[in-house]
Amino acid sequence: MNQEIELNQNKKFPWGAATIFAVASLMVGIYASVTLETELGSDLIAGANIFGGIASLVTAFIGAGLQYIFSKFPTQWISKEKNVYKYDIWSAIFYSSTIASVMNVLIQQFNLQENFIVSVLISLVTTGLFLFFYFSGEEKKSNVKKAITIVQIVWLVLGLIVSISILMFVSNLGI
Numbered sequence: 431m432n433q434e435i436e437l438n439q440n441k442k443f444p445w446g447a448a449t450i451f452a453v454a455s456l457m458v459g460i461y462a463s464v465t466l467e468t469e470l471g472s473d474l475i476a477g478a479n480i481f482g483g484i485a486s487l488v489t490a491f492i493g494a495g496l497q498y499i500f501s502k503f504p505t506q507w508i509s510k511e512k513n514v515y516k517y518d519i520w521s522a523i524f525y526s527s528t529i530a531s532v533m534n535v536l537i538q539q540f541n542l543q544e545n546f547i548v549s550v551l552i553s554l555v556t557t558g559l560f561l562f563f564y565f566s567g568e569e570k571k572s573n574v575k576k577a578i579t580i581v582q583i584v585w586l587v588l589g590l591i592v593s594i595s596i597l598m599f600v601s602n603l604g605i
Contacts (some may be wrong), residue, residue, distance in 0.1 A: 435571075441482065441517045441518075441568075442517065443517060443604075444517055444520050444524060445520040445580060447520070447521045447524035448520070448524055449525065450528055451490065451494065451525075451527060452487060452490075452491075453526040454528040454531055454532060455486050455487050455489075455490035455491075455528075455531060456483045456486060456487050456520075456537055457465075457483075458486055458531050458532070458534075459482045459483040459484070459486020459487060460479050460482060460483040460486075461532050461535060463479045463482025463483070464479060464480070464481055464482075465539060473529055490527070490531070493527070494520075494523050494524065494527060496517060497523050497527070498516075498520060498523055500581075500585065501519050501523070501578070501581055501582070501585075502514055502516055502519055503538075504577075504581045504584075505519075505574065505577045505578045506577075507579035508514055508580055508581065509571075509573045509574045509576070509577035509578075510573070511571065511573065511574055511577075513574075514574050514577070514578070515564075515567060515568065515570055515574065516566035517567075518563075518564050518568070518570075519564060519578075521563055521567065522559075522560045522561075522562075522563035522564035522567075523560065524565045526559035526562075526563055527556075527562040528555055529555075529556075529559055529560070530555070530556040531545065532553065533552055533555070534552065537552065544597065544600070544601075546593075546594070549590070549593050549597065550590060550593075551566055553586055553589055553593065554586070557582050557583070557586045560582060561578070561579060561582055564578060587598050
């Protein structure tokens with residue numbers, strides 16, 4: 431028991447994972463602004479790239495923070511545990527979000543972003559990656575494992591419902 435407490439106290443914020451996440455988010459933002467610039471034919475490429483990269487980075491970290499809040503606190507509530515391995519949650523968010531953002535760029539390249547089946551598969555893969563990275567850290571209590579799994583599945587289902595609703599709305603508009 432004392433060894434477990436010592437391991438938890440030595441854990442630190444996953445700066446390596448955050449750096450990988452930041453670089454990937456920045457590159458996705460720059461890539462998106464470059465492709466937008468080539469489509470629009472604007473002469474302000476450098477300024478748009480910088481703005482697009484910074485906006486992408488800020489948005490990505492706000493999204494990661496929200497995902498952390500909506501993962502950690504429901505997990506604590508369900509598991510009745512105060513320690514839900516917050517740094518493992520951060521690592522899982524950073525790694526799974528990095529992979530998901532790269533997959534989304536590839537999907538946009540194949541022009542499949544409006545395909546419902548692809549959208550569902552990306553959501554499933556992202557949730558699976560989150561759980562994989564979370565569980566691959568130190569050994570966790572079984573009630574915390576169950577709680578984080580329940581929370582992630584609930585968010586997956588809610589996300590799929592919202593995704594279906596948006597896809598149906600957009601297809602009815604004919605956009």
